[in-house]
Amino acid sequence: MSVRKLTASLITTLAMLGAMALGNAQEHVPPADPFAFDPDFQWFRPVTNMDLADMKPSKRANHGWFATYDRLALYTSRPELNNGQSAETKLDQGWGHRYELGYMLPDVDHGWAFTYTNLGGPNANDTVVRERLNRLNEDDLLDYGSKEGIVGPPFGAIVPAGDGNNLGYNQRLYFVNDSLNVADFNSYELNKTWRMEPYHYGGIMEPLIGFRWARFNDYNISQEYTSTKDGTIVIPDPVPPAQEALGEDYETFFSDEAITENELLAGQIGFRYTKFRDRFTYSADFRVFTGVNLQCARSYTQTDTTVYDGDGIGDEVNFELTQKSKTLYQRNEEFAIGFDIRGELAYQLTRSIKIRGGFQLIDLATGIWRGGPVSPFNSLEGGDQNQDVVMVGGTFGLELNR
Known part of the structure; x- marks a missing residue:
């Protein structure tokens, strides 16, 4: 037999063996179609107590895609400042949201979950309302002619807009703020989860390991208002040349601000325990x-300095001066530890939808900077670079598992 015929015979035999093996494999393990997708979006299909009683805990747990949304009402502790008068045990409320999207493989009971949490606030300030030196711009009020007197609020344009009355007040006012507790919080989590076999009484433990990126921003502000009318600005005699342009009727609004950003990059471990009852x-x-x-x-x-041609109602603004200092930056690194505790009770509404309520406690136990640096210009006291932050409160939301 020639080499060519022997080679052709060998190739034919291998092809037949391969086809037989593929046929056997397809008979026992059909090939998966990656585009086959049966969503079964019957989220609102009714469910009875009997349906749930007949389901094992492992069948009631989330499988495939699942999602949750919770509205958060969390109270945040105040910063520790260097003035010796910090009230860090006081809590101020902020509102936020928590979203979770995950996928649990139905056959092997492990999967992934992504969680985003944000808290807008708290926004607690000690605010004093001060009338400005001319206290009212009469040109910012409308006289409709047919009606007696001056009425408002106006819709006409005042140029420049800063010379007009405060919208909704029909007066010229300054809101002088000293921050007590102003902050916001954002957290992103990616976790690998495993589902263990149910315990004897139906509880299910799900260990997890993952990564968390959290951002906590703290805002600190101290403001002051002075004017020649209330005696907080005293014009010397003789008037210095640098002050002659300001005249005898002017006011100043001073603002000292610090923004402190904390970027936390952390690994995390934990667990979730679930138990079903009716x-x-x-x-x-x-x-x-x-x-x-x-x-x-x-x-x-x-x-901000505003110069007037008098100190009474309706006096005109001559000009405004704005002076801003150079922005100062300061950086630091700290080792941070924290924990996150959640507890919830959910009620099965339909086959795929639950409503739930609970609580959440987030404790950034070490390594958080609040209050910013000590101001070299005026009144900011600054804060410790290794503080803790406690956020605790209630949650209410929905859970969806198709």
């Missing part, structure tokens, strides 16, 4: 995280 689902989450906190604070001052 239509109710009890769940508890615990996560502890640790990593580095990259801190950056910037501070500046700004002074």
Whole structure:
């Protein structure tokens, strides 16, 4: 037999063996179609107590895609400042949101989950309302002719707009603020989860390990209003040449501000425990995280001076001066530790939808900078670079699992 015929015979035999093996494999393990997708979006299909009683805990747990949304009402602790009068045990409320999107493989009981949490606030300030030196711009009020007197609020244009009355007040006012507790919080989590076999009484434990990127921004502001009318500005005699242009009727609004940014990069571990009873689902989450906190604070001052042609109602604004200092930056790094505890009770409304309520406690136990640096210009006291922040409160939301 020639080499050519032997080679052709060998190739034919291998092709037949391959086809037989492929046929056997397809008979026992059909090939998966990556585009086959049966969403079954019957989220509102009714469910009965009997349906739930007949389902094992492993079948009631989330499988495939699942999503949750919760509205947060969390109270945040105040910063520790260097003035010796900090009230860090006081809590101020802020509102936020928590979103979670995950996928749990149905056959092997492990998957991934992404969680985003944000808290807008608190926004607690000590505010004093001060009338400005001319206290009213009469040109910013309308006289409709047919009606007696002057009425408002106006819709006409005042140029420049800063010379007009405060919208909604029909007066010229300054709101002088001293911050008590102003902050916002954002957190991004990506976790790998595993689902263990249910315990004897139906509880399910899900360990997790993942990564958290959190940002906590703190805002600190101190403001002051002075004018020649209330005696807080005293014009010397003789008047210095640099002050002659201001005349005898003017006011200043001073603002000293610091913004402190905390960027936390941390690894985390934890678990979620779930237990089903009739239509109710009890769940508890615990996560502890640790990593580095990259801190950056910037501070500046700004002074707005308004010069008038008198100190009574309706006196005109001659001109305004705005002076802003150079922005100062300061950076630091700290080792940070924190934990996140959640507890929830959910009620099964339909086959795929639950409503739930609970609580959440986030404790950034170490490594947080609040209050910014000590101001070299005026009144900011600054804060410790290694503080803690506690955020605790209630949650209410929905859970969806198709």
